[in-house]
Amino acid sequence: MPLHMTKVAYRATSLTEMHTWFAGREPEARLTTRYLPKRHAEMVGGSVFWIHKHQLVARSRIIGFEEADGGQTHIVIDPQLIDVYPVPRRAHQGWRYLDHANAPRDLAAGEEPGEVLPGPLAAKLAKLGIV
Secondary structure, eight states: OOOEEEEEOTTOOOHHHHHHHHHTSOSOEEEEESSOOTTHHHHTTSEEEEEETTEEEEEEEEEEEEEOGGGOEEEEEOSOOEEEEEEEOOOOSSEEEEOGGGSOOBOOTTOOOOSOOOHHHHHHHHHTTOO
16 A cells, blocks of 8 residues: 655645635646655555644645755645545645554545534544544
């Protein structure tokens, strides 16, 4: 199974806004990061899982990695944003690895996530083992 990563959807005000941003990036989008992940070969075919309001809410498939200006790295992703079942996740700087076993499932066509708890509350309940 491929390895995934998590990344905060910085400045996104809503999931709809994220979908709009990605819709204009055909055929691929690029994220710039300072360092090439050490496990980058395992991540091709995996996904970037986006954190919005303290929850994993969507993912973008990782196509590959390429050098960028100034010694940085581009993470090349598919611009199709796939909604996932929301899972609490604390915000962080940069990106973090995510094993396939811990990745949330995709929402099926027409499936709604149901009543989603606010991120901080869901995180506290998960820490207590309630959700």
